[in-house]
Structure formats: structure tokens, C-alpha cells
Amino acid sequence: MFATSAVSVSAEPAVELFVARSTVPHERTLLVIHGGPDWDHTYLREPLDRLTGRHHVVLPDLRGCGRSTRGLADEQYTPAAAAGDLTALLDALAVEQADVLGFSYGGLIAQRLALAAPERVRSLVIASSSVLPVPANAFDGWGERTERRAAEAAVWSDPALAGADLTRAAAVASAPANVWRAEALPDYLDRMAAVHFSGEWLRPWRAGILPEPRPDDAAQRLAALGLPLLLLHGRQDMTFPAALAEEAAGLIPSARAVIIEGAGHMAHIDRPRAWLDALTGFLARPAVTRTGPEPGSGGTARSRRVPS
Template sequence: MFSQSIVAVSTEPTVELFVAQTPGPAERTLLVIHGGPDWDHTYLREPLAQLAGRRRVILADLRGCGRSTRGLADDAYTPAAATGDLTVLLDALNTGDTGDTCDTGPVDVLGFSYGGLIAQRLALAAPERVRRLVVASSSILPVPPGAFDGWPDRTRRLAAEAAVWSDPSLSGPELTRAAAFAAAEANVWRPEALPDYLDRLAAVRFTAEWMRPWRAGTLPPARHEDAARQLAALGLLLLLLHGRQDMIFPALLAEEAERLIPSARAAVLDEAGHMAHIDQPTAWLDALTDFLS
């Protein structure tokens, strides 16, 4: 289903991205940007793999993540650097350096969670390269203080993850992995969807490259300043794909962004948490394909 390749995107420092892609027409390319960021892309493969043949789906591990280049200096892990890598990757897609010989033209971009923030940066930095933008389980607007007040179930579900982050015996990728598993009940809303999610987590190649500057307080913010106004001025067609029970980014922010950006529309799925594509895979994929058509 997925072919795999390594694509060089930087020489200073040397960075190669691990890229997985489905067969499909080059002119119907969907670039997918994972979250974490110290995760890999694999937890997003389904239901996106169902688009194979109809769309060429490109999933890349960001620098420092999964099977892409690791071991860089802490200051090499920034949202701007990740955005630059993806811009070069799009150039490689156009020139055939990833194994394709067809000119893709502008591509559709889906950014999930932290990847949604990177996707916004990419669209604003290279608007001519992006046909349509999907911000999934993420936010254009900042999360205001007290956004989750009065939601005791969220407090309960997040308690296990908080305990992991404060455990002095854990560090490195083991800490990233343990935190992801501890947060599983907060990220997936429907209990019947939890086993599938845990299976996906077991296959993720966790790292801790981005964690170092984050914990040191030197990681620049990923949110683009004034993103809502700039995206509105750009006029780019935009889908805000969200779970109603998302405990990371409030669903109300997707609906507020829809009101602020004339070219945006929100698709908020009921009975779905942060991992809305796992809680409601059919509805999630239907909303995506309807928007991209």
C-alpha cells in the first residue's frame, strides 16, 4: 500500500526525511503532517490509506521524528525549520526526486495536532504550493485560559499523563512513549476505539528530540502570529476538522475560526476526541474527501 523513501531536504545541517506514500495521481496529492512532534506519522495511516488510487497521500516524518534524521543540535528543532523541510519536500515532489516524474502543482495539505500549526505556517510561507488546507485536531486560534473549566472528566482522564511527565525515573523516548500511552483515554473518546489506538501507539517510533528544547524553554512557539487574519486575507479554502470532545484543542475554537475566516468551514464530529480519525474514521474520512473534491 505505502511505498517508502528517504528524501534529502537540508545540507546545513544534513536532514533527510522518511516519506511514505500511496499510489495515486500526482495532481491529486495530499501532504499529511503528523503531530507530537516526537512521534512518527504511522498513527495517521488509517483511514487515509483508503484514499490510495484516488489520491496520492504523502506522509513524512518531521526532522528528529520516526525514521527521519535525528541527533541534531537543539536549535535545529524549530517550527520554521520543519516548515522549510516540507517546502523542499514539495520541490522534490515536483522534480521527481521521490520517485515520481509528474509535476504535482499545488497540493492539498493536512496538518494534525502540532502538525496543524506547521501546516498553517507552510500555507502562509508558500501559498502558491497549497491548493486546500485541512487543520485537523488543531487550532488556528490560541487556547484561552480556562477553556476547559468545568469539565471534570477531562481532569480525570489527563491525570495519568500528568503523573508520567513528573516521573523522574523516565526520560528520552521512554518518557514520550509512556506519556502517549497514559494520555490514550484522554485522546480517544469512545472506549470501543481505544484498543485500535493502543495498537497504533505500540507501532509508533517515538523520539525525544523536540522534547529537549521544549523542556529547556528554547523551543519557539509553533503558532503563527495573527494566523486567522492572514489566512482570511489569503482566501485559501480551509477545513477545520475536529472532534467535539477534543481535550487538547477546544472544538469551539474551530467554530470560532470558521466565523472569522470566510473561506473556512468547520466539521466538528460528535463522539470524537483529539484522535477523531480513530473515534469516527468513516465520518472523518467522508468530511475530508468531501472538502477535497
């Protein structure tokens, strides 16, 4: 269902992205940006593989991730560089404009891509991520979150782990926090076993030189673009609070939030049908040309809850 290839996106430094693409031709392209970083795209293939008859689905591994180019200097791993790679990827694939879905950390890179090259983005989906900064006290009083994240915290403090081994161990240990429904855990752990983890982005992060991924004034700047925007989120997300998606929908006139009940950070694994239904419904809407909100108009929250 997916064909894979290496696509050159930069000459200096030399960077090739490992890219999986659906084999059914379609005029509409959906560019999917994975999270992590230091993960790869494979954990997102399902249920997105069900869109391959309706979209040209493109799933790259970011630089330093998966089977894309590794071994770059630490300062070459930045959100801005990753967004630039993706614009170059669209050029290489002769894609003039794409629907863009960014998941988790990839949602922050997706915002950078849209702001840097809005003419290349038909619509934007921010999944399990946030347009707004996460307050330090966002999860205060949520005891279950503390319990579910305890194993991951222990992994990050283990001096015997480093690089890709640390990234993988942390991903596995965080499974109870990322997946809300216990019955969905086996599928999630199977996907983790298949991910090609790296530790490339971990180095600049630990050195304190990794730039902030979220663009400055993202909500205001995205509102000015007027791009159709879907904020797709699990109610029980323990990484980015669902309330921030609802708040952002009230600040961006072209945005709507869909909050899926009974789903955590990996909402596409907890509630795949509800997640995919929300995505396909959004992508099926006709494109709307906007130049931003009318002067003096305030954002009105457009949010709906998907029951468990």
C-alpha cells in the same frame, strides 16, 4: 499500499525525511503533517489509506521524528524549520501544489507552511488543532477531562523517564483523553505500539527554547490568503477545544468547520467514517481562486455538526 524512502530536504544541516507515499499515481497530492512532535506519521495511515486511489498521499516524518534524521542541535528543531523541510520535500517530489492536512501540532506547522508558501497549497485542512490560541480557562469545569488526563500528568512528573521513553509513556497514558470511545481504545493502543517515538523536540521544549508553533495573527493572515480551509474536529477534543474551530470559521471567510460528535482528539480513530467523509467531501470541491475577503465583509460562521 505505501512505498517508503528517505528524501533529502536540507544540506546544512543535513536532513533526510522518511516518507511514505501511495503507489497509485495521481495528479492530486495530499501532504499529511503528523503531530506530536516526537511521534511519526504511522498513526494517521488509517483511514487515509482509503484515499490512495484518489490522491497521491504523502506522509513524511518530521525532522527529529520517526525514521527521519535525528541528532540535530536543539536549535534546529523549530516549527519554521519543519515547514521549510516540507516545502523542500514538495520540490524534491516535483509537486507544484498540494492539498495539505496538518494534524494536532502538525496543524500549526501546516499553517506556517501555507503562510510562508501559499502558492504551494491548494487547500488546507487543520485537523484536531487550532488557528486560535487556547485560553488558559478553556477547559475549566470539565471534570471528566481532569480524570482522563491524570495518568498522563503522572508520567510527565516521573523523574525516571526521559527522551523517547517519556514520549511513548505519555502517549500511552494519554490514550483515555485522546480517544473518546472506549471501544476505540484497543485500536489506538495498537497504533501507539507501532509508532517510532523520539525525544528530540522534547529537549528544546524543556529547555524553554522551542519557538511558539502557532503563527502570529494566524486567523487574519489565513483570511487574507483566501485558501479553502477545513477545520476538522472532534466535539470531545481535550487538547484543542472544538469551540475554537467554530470561532475560527467565523473569522475566516474561506473556512468551514466540521465538528464530529462522539469523537475526541483522535477523531479519525473514534469516528473514522465520519472523519473521512468530511475530508473527502472537502477535497472533492473545486478549487476557488480568492484574493481574500471583500472589504468591509465580516466572516460568517460556516459550521456543521456530524452526529454520533
